[in-house]
Amino acid sequence: MSQCQFDYRNRVVFVAGGTSGINLGIATGFAKAGATLAVMSRSQQKVDTAVDVLKGQGSHAIGFAADVRDVDSLKEVFEQVFQELGPIDVLVSGAAGNFPAAANEMSANAFKVVIDIDLLGTFNVLRYSYKYLRKPGASIINISAPQAFVPMEMQSHVCAAKAGVDMITRTTAMEWGPEGIRVNSLVPGPIEGTEGMKRLTPPGSTGRQIVINSVPMKRQGTVEDMANAAMFVASDAASYINGAVIPVDGGWGLGGAGQLGQGLADMVKSEK
Ligand code: NAP
Ligand code: COA
Secondary structure, X not given: OOOOOOOOOOOEEEEEOOOOHHHHHHHHHHHHOOOEEEEEEOOHHHHHHHHHHHHHOOOOEEEEEOOOOOHHHHHHHHHHHHHHHOOEOEEEEOOOOOOOOOOOOOOHHHHHHHHHHHHHHHXXXXXXXXXXXXXXXXXXXXXXXXXXXXXXXXXXXXXXXXXXXXXXXHHHHHHHHHHOOEEEEEEEOOEOOOHHHHHHOOOOOHHHHHHHHOOOOOOOXXXXXXXXXXXXXXXXXXXXOOOOEEEEOOOXXXXXXXXXXXHHHHHHHHHO
């Protein structure tokens, strides 16, 4: 999928969880469009590699090793981003954790860890970046998942967390809209070459083929598909889109719980 034309010169883009997969793909799209980037995730090594990738696109890029569960670190990160780069124009919140686990088998802490990273982590990123967002004009993009609206076996923790993420999108869109801040969710479908896909459907598995067959476009998405959608939603062309939960999934979600939920359940069980 080719890169669409957007101009993000003189814009500051912050991507939480922006050091691999979909989120790094989104950061790379913005870097190619001329933006200044700040990325953060837990691993210093991943941060360093991602910053090199973004600089390789000609972007001014900085990175931070921090955990979205650690409020004090987040406060320091956002203060430093503001001091070095100024107000944030585009904030992407995409840090997440996932593993397939049945509700009657996982520990309370296993459920909690996903809630803490995906749901509370999203709140933390929005809450503690708020002071530093450009007002008016900032665009926030939360990275959701189909699990937010389709119940899936082995995914009770992720379903609960991502449904909550979309409600944070809607409530902050209402609260912060008057200040000229838009908040939207992007819902990726199955995106090729990512950790999320690897965890639920190992490469070459029957499960992966079930997923691809259930996508009307008959292919997995790419990180470039996600970057193009993010750059559109953050652009002036989308200036009246606020509080929306937008699938970027080739129509995967159209089959609803019957197709999607059962397909995933069969797939996860066949891989166990
Ligand atoms: P990924 O490469 O594992 O991306 C997750 C990112 O979040 C990594 O950069 C990771 O880096 C960071 N991260 C994890 N825990 C963190 C924490 N506690 N604090 C800060 N950063 C943290 O996975 P992906 O598959 O590309 O998924 C990216 C997003 O898309 C997620 O929100 C996921 O739910 C969503 N999604 C993915 C798919 C898919 O097909 N892959 C489908 C639907 C939705 P560190 O390990 O360095 O922290
Ligand atoms: N099945 C069941 N429980 C699991 C599990 C699995 N596959 N993996 C971890 N857990 C449990 C642990 O046993 C622990 O529970 P316990 O204390 O009762 O034993 C709990 O989850 C926390 O695990 P821990 O490894 O301490 O968490 P962490 O904060 O270091 O890592 C994860 C978070 C577990 C989400 C880890 O997989 C991760 O870092 N993921 C990020 C990358 C990712 O998932 N990408 C895909 C995004 S869609």
